Amino acid sequence: MTTFLGMPARAPRGVGHLRGDEPFPVAAREALANSQLRRNLHHATSTIRGKSGRVIAELPDWQQLRAAGSALKAYTMAHLPRLLEQLEEKVTAAGGLVHWAADANEANRIVTDLVRQTGERRVIKVKSMATQEIGLNEALEAAGITPVETDLAELIVQLGDDKPSHILVPAIHRNRSEIREIFLRAMPGVDPSLTDNPPDLAGAARRYLRETFLSTRVAVSGANFAIAETGTLAVVESEGNGRMCLTLPDTLVTVMGIEKLVPAWSDLEVFLQLLPRASTGERMNPYTSMWHGVTPGDGPQSFHLVLLDNGRSAVLADEVGRQALHCIRCSACLNVCPVYERTGGHAYGSVYPGPIGAVLSPQLTGVADNPTLPYASSLCGACFDACPVKIDIPSILVHLRNQAPHPRGEAAVMAAAAYTMDRPKLYASAQRAAKLARIAGRRGRGLPPPLNGWSASRDLPEPPKETFRDWWRGR
Numbered sequence: 001m002t003t004f005l006g007m008p009a010r011a012p013r014g015v016g017h018l019r020g021d022e023p024f025p026v027a028a029r030e031a032l033a034n035s036q037l038r039r040n041l042h043h044a045t046s047t048i049r050g051k052s053g054r055v056i057a058e059l060p061d062w063q064q065l066r067a068a069g070s071a072l073k074a075y076t077m078a079h080l081p082r083l084l085e086q087l088e089e090k091v092t093a094a095g096g097l098v099h100w101a102a103d104a105n106e107a108n109r110i111v112t113d114l115v116r117q118t119g120e121r122r123v124i125k126v127k128s129m130a131t132q133e134i135g136l137n138e139a140l141e142a143a144g145i146t147p148v149e150t151d152l153a154e155l156i157v158q159l160g161d162d163k164p165s166h167i168l169v170p171a172i173h174r175n176r177s178e179i180r181e182i183f184l185r186a187m188p189g190v191d192p193s194l195t196d197n198p199p200d201l202a203g204a205a206r207r208y209l210r211e212t213f214l215s216t217r218v219a220v221s222g223a224n225f226a227i228a229e230t231g232t233l234a235v236v237e238s239e240g241n242g243r244m245c246l247t248l249p250d251t252l253v254t255v256m257g258i259e260k261l262v263p264a265w266s267d268l269e270v271f272l273q274l275l276p277r278a279s280t281g282e283r284m285n286p287y288t289s290m291w292h293g294v295t296p297g298d299g300p301q302s303f304h305l306v307l308l309d310n311g312r313s314a315v316l317a318d319e320v321g322r323q324a325l326h327c328i329r330c331s332a333c334l335n336v337c338p339v340y341e342r343t344g345g346h347a348y349g350s351v352y353p354g355p356i357g358a359v360l361s362p363q364l365t366g367v368a369d370n371p372t373l374p375y376a377s378s379l380c381g382a383c384f385d386a387c388p389v390k391i392d393i394p395s396i397l398v399h400l401r402n403q404a405p406h407p408r409g410e411a412a413v414m415a416a417a418a419y420t421m422d423r424p425k426l427y428a429s430a431q432r433a434a435k436l437a438r439i440a441g442r443r444g445r446g447l448p449p450p451l452n453g454w455s456a457s458r459d460l461p462e463p464p465k466e467t468f469r470d471w472w473r474g475r
């Protein structure tokens with residue numbers, strides 16, 4: 001074990017997908033140069049935004065639902081240890097086995113051992129952000145076990161040896177001709193005359209997946225919700241692949257972040273209204289699968305639940321940042337974010353892109369390992385307005401920016417500014433100096449060296465013609 005009471009650990013380095021190879025500004029610059037990517041992103045995010053806006057407008061109590069979702073999550077976080085133990089008790093009583101994983105390494109080891117014990121060499125997977133976070137596919141492959149993603153977009157990403165770039169639409173950066181090429185290159189048994197007609201592409205994936213579903217005995221899933229009161233797990237999805245994975249195999253292993261808990265069965269009423277409208281713009285999910293331990297003669301006869309920490313306890317310890325654990329992964333904040341819409345998900349370097357990624361990834365890893373992500377935002381506040389559980393992402397961003405290491409020059413300038421603003425006479429002299437600089441012709445030319453780097457990509461606000469003090473004196 002690497003976690004001890006009072007010393008919550010961060011997600012370990014060298015495993016999983018929470019840290020990028022490059023800082024956000026460098027990766028974003030590369031993404032911005034790809035005009036095809038920007039077109040794909042604009043089309044997809046604006047389409048989902050429009051659809052979601054229309055179905056949300058149908059509900060007169062949307063704001064009350066948001067408030068209820070937010071309150072339920074806050075209650076869950078305040079009582080997390082007790083609720084997790086209640087969940088363990090209920091799952092165990094229903095014939096399941098609960099495993100506690102302090103971090104990614106431990107979770108990968110547990111899942112790999114469980115699959116090995118079955119003697120199988122292949123697993124089918126339902127789309128799961130938690131297993132991507134910990135790099136489970138890589139761990140399984142290293143153990144000689146083949147994971148097969150069954151969500152269509154995840155399958156495209158896996159066959160393309162690529163990374164997901166959106167929570168809900170992981171292959172948002174791919175167009176149909178690229179998908180056809182990937183299928184022809186990497187999908188076993190694909191018809192060489194396959195066209196890039198979307199129904200044909202879906203048909204090819206369906207044939208391959210149907211064969212895989214029927215011949216694989218172990219499945220790995222995530223969970224959208226776990227109900228402490230009953231020990232019930234829930235997965236919501238649109239393609240039916242989740243239903244196949246959760247019912248056909250003999251063994252089911254579910255990997256779930258500890259924050260996915262809700263206290264009671266009736267709480268699902270709130271979240272099952274919020275999630276589909278905010279994420280896919282649907283009134284309800286096409287498939288909502290719920291299961292409860294093991295039922296003799298029906299569905300998997302061996303069920304394991306792996307409860308994953310991987311930095312979450314550390315996030316919970318932060319009074320401002322803990323709100324990020326309320327996230328229900330709807331992706332609404334991505335679809336309204338002007339930064340995400342231009343850079344796409346890869347620039348964030350983490351499995352969690354967009355505004356939620358900018359606040360969750362640095363907290364799971366520690367801000368020092370992801371210092372540029374809290375700056376991947378214009379602080380416009382659109383994410384806060386869109387979030388169905390009212391996570392105040394802009395406030396967390398500012399909070400995390402304060403924790404990020406600042407260059408020495410910037411810290412010195414800020415200290416000097418604070419010193420000056422604290423002293424009225426000195427502040428008045430500084431204002432006069434700024435006015436002189438304006439008269440001396442620095443208008444529109446930015447700051448003089450050595451501060452010119454700061455104003456190279458920013459408009460320097462013009463000093464006003466008249467200061468407040470001058471105006472006041474004049475009256």
Ligand code: SF4
Pocket residue numbers: 326327328329330331332333334356383386387388389390391
């Ligand atoms: S932060 Fe809110 S809007 Fe963004 S994915 Fe999570 S629940 Fe959805």
